[in-house]
Amino acid sequence: MDEQFPPEGVWAEAYIALGSNMGEREQLLMEAIALIDSHPHIEASRVSGIYETDPIGYTDQPPFLNMVMAVRTTLPPLVLLRLLLSFEQKLGRVRHIRWGPRTIDLDLLLYHNVIMDQEELTLPHPRMLERSFVLVPLHDVIEQMHPLQEQVKAASEAALHDGKEGITLWKTINWRSASEPLES
Ligand code: GSY
Numbered sequence: 001m002d003e004q005f006p007p008e009g010v011w012a013e014a015y016i017a018l019g020s021n022m023g024e025r026e027q028l029l030m031e032a033i034a035l036i037d038s039h040p041h042i043e044a045s046r047v048s049g050i051y052e053t054d055p056i057g058y059t060d061q062p063p064f065l066n067m068v069m070a071v072r073t074t075l076p077p078l079v080l081l082r083l084l085l086s087f088e089q090k091l092g093r094v095r096h097i098r099w100g101p102r103t104i105d106l107d108l109l110l111y112h113n114v115i116m117d118q119e120e121l122t123l124p125h126p127r128m129l130e131r132s133f134v135l136v137p138l139h140d141v142i143e144q145m146h147p148l149q150e151q152v153k154a155a156s157e158a159a160l161h162d163g164k165e166g167i168t169l170w171k172t173i174n175w176r177s178a179s180e181p182l183e184s
Helices: 025-038 077-090 132-141 149-162 175-179
Strands: 012-020 042-047 050-053 064-073 105-111 167-171
Touching: 012 025, 012 077, 012 132, 025 042, 025 064, 025 077, 042 132, 050 132, 064 132, 077 105, 105 132, 132 149, 132 167
Parallel strands: none
Antiparallel strands: 012 064, 012 105, 042 064, 050 064, 050 167
């Protein structure tokens, strides 16, 4: 991976998955979006619906709220990842059990067309196409022209159709109108 990507001043599109199943779940998600969007080198472009999802993996834990946001950024992928980890800490991320309940989880799913496999970061996210709690909200926001759009659409429709994985639309939000003061 070119360490200089994106070139100076160029904005790249990235997708971030958000999840919470401890504490004030919706408020934590909204605070995470606000933190991400307030960074000078990141701009929220689209925000999915909020889905309530049955826990996958370690199942003896409360349901999650999951969503995905599309952003534009001038930060390289590893810098963006580290920033997301710092936002998790800032929001008081608590996780007592590996795979167990957590206040906030921010995962970098996709970054432009970057493919990389490093200890710190693998892109695209290695498990994203198996997880309906990622695929369904990602389908809400993924670019029509994105190379994975058709695959995400088919997998998301299949997950909603067979209904095995316990995912329901919990709320839709208008991120821009919720976050910006009305013009006078
Ligand atoms: O990898 C994210 C944490 N996580 C989740 C999640 O966000 N949603 C659902 N439904 N199950 C999960 N299992 C884990 S681990």
